[in-house]
Amino acid sequence: MNRRLDPAYKTEILYLEGRFDVHSLIQLRTWQPNATMPHIILELSQVNFVDSAALAWMVRLNKNVSNIQGSLTICGLQQPVQIILELTRLDRVLSLTETLDQALAKVGEY
Amino acid sequence: MVDIVIPARIDLLVEIASTVRRFLQTLPIIEQHPQLIYNIELAVHEICTNIITHAYEFNNAGSIAINVRFYSLTNQLEINIYDWGKPFYADQRRLPDLEHGQEGGYGLFIVEQVLDSLCYRRTATGNHWQLIKQLGATYEHC
Numbered sequence: 001m002n003r004r005l006d007p008a009y010k011t012e013i014l015y016l017e018g019r020f021d022v023h024s025l026i027q028l029r030t031w032q033p034n035a036t037m038p039h040i041i042l043e044l045s046q047v048n049f050v051d052s053a054a055l056a057w058m059v060r061l062n063k064n065v066s067n068i069q070g071s072l073t074i075c076g077l078q079q080p081v082q083i084i085l086e087l088t089r090l091d092r093v094l095s096l097t098e099t100l101d102q103a104l105a106k107v108g109e110y
Numbered sequence: 111m112v113d114i115v116i117p118a119r120i121d122l123l124v125e126i127a128s129t130v131r132r133f134l135q136t137l138p139i140i141e142q143h144p145q146l147i148y149n150i151e152l153a154v155h156e157i158c159t160n161i162i163t164h165a166y167e168f169n170n171a172g173s174i175a176i177n178v179r180f181y182s183l184t185n186q187l188e189i190n191i192y193d194w195g196k197p198f199y200a201d202q203r204r205l206p207d208l209e210h211g212q213e214g215g216y217g218l219f220i221v222e223q224v225l226d227s228l229c230y231r232r233t234a235t236g237n238h239w240q241l242i243k244q245l246g247a248t249y250e251h252c
Binding site for chain 1 (some may be wrong): 120121123124127144145148149151152155156159163206208209210212213214216217219220223224
Protein backbone atom coordinates (compact mmCIF):
# COMPACT_ATOMS: atom_id res chain seq x y z
CA MET A 1 0.00 0.00 0.00
CA ASN A 2 1.22 3.47 -0.85
CA ARG A 3 -0.16 6.64 0.69
CA ARG A 4 -0.22 10.23 -0.48
CA LEU A 5 -1.43 13.23 1.45
CA ASP A 6 -3.13 16.15 -0.27
CA PRO A 7 -3.37 18.86 2.41
CA ALA A 8 -5.17 21.29 0.08
CA TYR A 9 -8.10 18.88 -0.08
CA LYS A 10 -7.59 17.51 3.47
CA THR A 11 -7.36 14.20 1.70
CA GLU A 12 -5.36 11.02 2.14
CA ILE A 13 -5.09 8.79 -0.91
CA LEU A 14 -4.44 5.08 -0.40
CA TYR A 15 -3.11 3.19 -3.42
CA LEU A 16 -3.76 -0.54 -3.13
CA GLU A 17 -2.70 -3.25 -5.52
CA GLY A 18 -3.13 -6.97 -6.12
CA ARG A 19 -5.49 -8.75 -3.81
CA PHE A 20 -7.55 -6.64 -1.40
CA ASP A 21 -8.77 -9.32 0.99
CA VAL A 22 -8.83 -10.72 4.49
CA HIS A 23 -5.07 -11.30 4.32
CA SER A 24 -3.99 -7.98 2.85
CA LEU A 25 -6.20 -6.15 5.36
CA ILE A 26 -3.58 -7.04 7.99
CA GLN A 27 -1.37 -4.26 6.62
CA LEU A 28 -4.22 -1.77 7.20
CA ARG A 29 -4.76 -2.72 10.84
CA THR A 30 -2.58 0.08 12.17
CA TRP A 31 -3.92 2.71 9.79
CA GLN A 32 -6.80 4.96 10.85
CA PRO A 33 -8.32 8.05 9.25
CA ASN A 34 -7.71 11.20 11.26
CA ALA A 35 -9.52 14.49 11.64
CA THR A 36 -6.78 16.53 9.92
CA MET A 37 -7.19 14.46 6.72
CA PRO A 38 -10.82 13.36 7.00
CA HIS A 39 -11.33 12.71 3.27
CA ILE A 40 -10.09 9.35 2.07
CA ILE A 41 -9.68 8.17 -1.50
CA LEU A 42 -9.07 4.50 -2.18
CA GLU A 43 -7.34 4.10 -5.54
CA LEU A 44 -8.05 0.52 -6.64
CA SER A 45 -7.09 0.49 -10.32
CA GLN A 46 -4.33 -2.05 -9.59
CA VAL A 47 -6.58 -4.25 -7.42
CA ASN A 48 -7.73 -7.39 -9.22
CA PHE A 49 -9.51 -9.16 -6.37
CA VAL A 50 -11.78 -7.91 -3.57
CA ASP A 51 -13.43 -10.20 -1.04
CA SER A 52 -16.23 -9.76 1.51
CA ALA A 53 -13.77 -8.81 4.27
CA ALA A 54 -12.54 -5.90 2.16
CA LEU A 55 -16.13 -4.88 1.39
CA ALA A 56 -16.92 -4.88 5.12
CA TRP A 57 -13.77 -2.83 5.79
CA MET A 58 -14.82 -0.22 3.22
CA VAL A 59 -18.32 0.04 4.72
CA ARG A 60 -16.79 0.48 8.20
CA LEU A 61 -14.34 3.09 6.91
CA ASN A 62 -17.21 4.94 5.23
CA LYS A 63 -18.97 5.20 8.59
CA ASN A 64 -15.80 6.17 10.44
CA VAL A 65 -14.96 9.06 8.12
CA SER A 66 -18.56 10.28 8.30
CA ASN A 67 -18.10 10.53 12.08
CA ILE A 68 -15.18 12.94 11.59
CA GLN A 69 -17.02 15.01 8.92
CA GLY A 70 -15.01 13.36 6.18
CA SER A 71 -15.74 11.23 3.17
CA LEU A 72 -14.68 8.07 1.42
CA THR A 73 -14.38 7.88 -2.37
CA ILE A 74 -13.33 4.74 -4.20
CA CYS A 75 -11.90 5.06 -7.68
CA GLY A 76 -10.55 2.93 -10.51
CA LEU A 77 -12.49 -0.28 -9.93
CA GLN A 78 -11.72 -3.09 -12.35
CA GLN A 79 -14.84 -4.57 -13.90
CA PRO A 80 -14.98 -7.88 -11.95
CA VAL A 81 -14.64 -5.94 -8.71
CA GLN A 82 -17.24 -3.39 -9.80
CA ILE A 83 -19.69 -6.20 -10.48
CA ILE A 84 -19.25 -7.63 -6.98
CA LEU A 85 -20.01 -4.18 -5.53
CA GLU A 86 -23.14 -4.05 -7.68
CA LEU A 87 -24.12 -7.56 -6.57
CA THR A 88 -23.99 -6.49 -2.93
CA ARG A 89 -25.53 -3.12 -3.82
CA LEU A 90 -22.62 -1.36 -2.18
CA ASP A 91 -22.29 0.70 -5.35
CA ARG A 92 -25.33 2.59 -3.98
CA VAL A 93 -23.88 3.00 -0.50
CA LEU A 94 -20.27 3.86 -1.34
CA SER A 95 -19.10 6.79 -3.45
CA LEU A 96 -17.45 5.50 -6.63
CA THR A 97 -15.65 7.26 -9.46
CA GLU A 98 -13.80 5.99 -12.49
CA THR A 99 -10.63 8.05 -12.08
CA LEU A 100 -8.55 9.64 -9.35
CA ASP A 101 -9.14 13.10 -10.86
CA GLN A 102 -12.89 12.55 -10.59
CA ALA A 103 -12.45 11.42 -6.99
CA LEU A 104 -10.48 14.57 -6.14
CA ALA A 105 -13.10 16.72 -7.84
CA LYS A 106 -15.75 15.03 -5.74
CA VAL A 107 -13.79 15.71 -2.56
CA GLY A 108 -13.57 19.34 -3.63
CA GLU A 109 -17.36 19.52 -3.49
CA TYR A 110 -17.44 18.69 0.25
CA MET B 111 -9.67 -32.58 -11.77
CA VAL B 112 -7.84 -30.87 -8.93
CA ASP B 113 -7.26 -32.27 -5.46
CA ILE B 114 -5.46 -30.21 -2.84
CA VAL B 115 -5.02 -30.38 0.90
CA ILE B 116 -3.65 -27.21 2.42
CA PRO B 117 -3.14 -25.79 5.92
CA ALA B 118 -6.05 -23.58 6.94
CA ARG B 119 -4.18 -20.30 7.09
CA ILE B 120 -5.17 -16.86 5.85
CA ASP B 121 -1.81 -16.35 4.14
CA LEU B 122 -2.38 -19.47 2.03
CA LEU B 123 -5.74 -18.36 0.60
CA VAL B 124 -3.88 -16.95 -2.38
CA GLU B 125 -2.48 -20.42 -3.11
CA ILE B 126 -5.97 -21.92 -3.10
CA ALA B 127 -7.24 -19.17 -5.39
CA SER B 128 -4.43 -19.54 -7.89
CA THR B 129 -4.78 -23.34 -7.98
CA VAL B 130 -8.50 -23.07 -8.68
CA ARG B 131 -7.92 -20.33 -11.27
CA ARG B 132 -5.28 -22.34 -13.11
CA PHE B 133 -7.66 -25.30 -13.35
CA LEU B 134 -10.53 -23.14 -14.59
CA GLN B 135 -8.29 -21.59 -17.24
CA THR B 136 -7.74 -25.06 -18.72
CA LEU B 137 -11.47 -25.44 -19.42
CA PRO B 138 -12.26 -24.25 -22.96
CA ILE B 139 -15.82 -23.44 -21.95
CA ILE B 140 -14.71 -20.84 -19.43
CA GLU B 141 -11.29 -19.55 -20.46
CA GLN B 142 -12.73 -16.52 -22.27
CA HIS B 143 -14.99 -15.54 -19.37
CA PRO B 144 -12.84 -13.71 -16.81
CA GLN B 145 -15.87 -12.67 -14.74
CA LEU B 146 -16.95 -16.30 -14.38
CA ILE B 147 -13.44 -17.32 -13.32
CA TYR B 148 -13.34 -14.42 -10.86
CA ASN B 149 -16.73 -15.35 -9.38
CA ILE B 150 -15.81 -19.01 -8.85
CA GLU B 151 -12.43 -18.09 -7.39
CA LEU B 152 -14.18 -15.66 -5.05
CA ALA B 153 -16.73 -18.28 -3.99
CA VAL B 154 -14.01 -20.77 -3.04
CA HIS B 155 -12.06 -18.00 -1.28
CA GLU B 156 -15.12 -17.02 0.78
CA ILE B 157 -15.88 -20.58 1.88
CA CYS B 158 -12.25 -21.17 2.83
CA THR B 159 -12.14 -17.84 4.72
CA ASN B 160 -15.22 -18.93 6.68
CA ILE B 161 -13.55 -22.23 7.49
CA ILE B 162 -10.37 -20.54 8.73
CA THR B 163 -12.18 -17.88 10.75
CA HIS B 164 -15.17 -19.83 12.12
CA ALA B 165 -14.57 -23.59 11.89
CA TYR B 166 -10.93 -23.33 12.97
CA GLU B 167 -11.12 -19.91 14.68
CA PHE B 168 -7.69 -18.92 13.31
CA ASN B 169 -5.92 -21.70 15.24
CA ASN B 170 -3.56 -22.41 12.30
CA ALA B 171 -3.73 -26.12 13.15
CA GLY B 172 -6.39 -27.37 10.78
CA SER B 173 -6.42 -28.18 7.12
CA ILE B 174 -8.74 -27.77 4.16
CA ALA B 175 -9.26 -30.34 1.41
CA ILE B 176 -10.55 -29.14 -1.94
CA ASN B 177 -11.67 -31.20 -4.89
CA VAL B 178 -12.60 -29.48 -8.15
CA ARG B 179 -13.95 -31.41 -11.10
CA PHE B 180 -15.65 -30.56 -14.35
CA TYR B 181 -18.26 -32.88 -15.89
CA SER B 182 -18.03 -32.26 -19.61
CA LEU B 183 -21.20 -34.19 -20.41
CA THR B 184 -23.32 -31.82 -18.34
CA ASN B 185 -20.97 -28.80 -18.40
CA GLN B 186 -21.12 -28.74 -14.64
CA LEU B 187 -18.39 -27.61 -12.31
CA GLU B 188 -18.44 -29.26 -8.88
CA ILE B 189 -16.25 -28.11 -6.02
CA ASN B 190 -16.16 -30.01 -2.73
CA ILE B 191 -14.50 -28.40 0.26
CA TYR B 192 -13.86 -30.30 3.49
CA ASP B 193 -12.62 -29.28 6.90
CA TRP B 194 -12.45 -30.87 10.33
CA GLY B 195 -13.37 -27.87 12.43
CA LYS B 196 -16.42 -26.69 14.33
CA PRO B 197 -19.83 -27.00 12.66
CA PHE B 198 -21.54 -24.21 10.74
CA TYR B 199 -24.90 -23.14 12.15
CA ALA B 200 -27.06 -21.62 9.46
CA ASP B 201 -29.41 -20.08 12.02
CA GLN B 202 -26.53 -18.00 13.43
CA ARG B 203 -25.68 -16.60 10.03
CA ARG B 204 -25.87 -12.84 9.60
CA LEU B 205 -27.59 -11.68 6.41
CA PRO B 206 -26.47 -8.44 4.75
CA ASP B 207 -28.64 -5.34 4.85
CA LEU B 208 -28.45 -4.51 1.16
CA GLU B 209 -30.31 -1.24 1.45
CA HIS B 210 -28.12 0.44 4.03
CA GLY B 211 -24.80 -1.37 3.81
CA GLN B 212 -23.52 -3.21 6.85
CA GLU B 213 -20.09 -4.27 7.96
CA GLY B 214 -20.49 -8.00 7.48
CA GLY B 215 -22.55 -10.89 6.23
CA TYR B 216 -21.55 -10.55 2.57
CA GLY B 217 -19.45 -13.71 2.27
CA LEU B 218 -22.05 -16.46 1.94
CA PHE B 219 -24.43 -14.03 0.24
CA ILE B 220 -21.90 -13.50 -2.56
CA VAL B 221 -21.27 -17.24 -2.83
CA GLU B 222 -24.99 -17.94 -3.22
CA GLN B 223 -25.34 -15.21 -5.83
CA VAL B 224 -22.51 -16.35 -8.07
CA LEU B 225 -23.16 -20.10 -7.91
CA ASP B 226 -26.09 -22.26 -8.95
CA SER B 227 -26.03 -24.30 -5.78
CA LEU B 228 -24.34 -24.20 -2.38
CA CYS B 229 -24.89 -27.08 0.03
CA TYR B 230 -23.53 -27.65 3.50
CA ARG B 231 -23.60 -30.80 5.56
CA ARG B 232 -22.01 -31.81 8.79
CA THR B 233 -20.14 -35.09 8.44
CA ALA B 234 -19.10 -37.50 11.20
CA THR B 235 -15.77 -35.73 11.55
CA GLY B 236 -16.13 -32.30 10.02
CA ASN B 237 -17.82 -30.13 7.43
CA HIS B 238 -18.52 -30.56 3.75
CA TRP B 239 -19.38 -27.69 1.43
CA GLN B 240 -20.47 -28.47 -2.11
CA LEU B 241 -20.43 -25.72 -4.73
CA ILE B 242 -22.06 -26.25 -8.11
CA LYS B 243 -21.81 -24.00 -11.15
CA GLN B 244 -23.35 -24.72 -14.52
CA LEU B 245 -20.87 -23.47 -17.11
CA GLY B 246 -22.94 -23.92 -20.25
CA ALA B 247 -26.02 -25.49 -21.70
CA THR B 248 -26.99 -29.02 -20.77
CA TYR B 249 -28.12 -31.35 -23.48
CA GLU B 250 -30.67 -34.02 -22.75
CA HIS B 251 -30.46 -37.24 -24.75
CA CYS B 252 -33.68 -38.17 -26.52
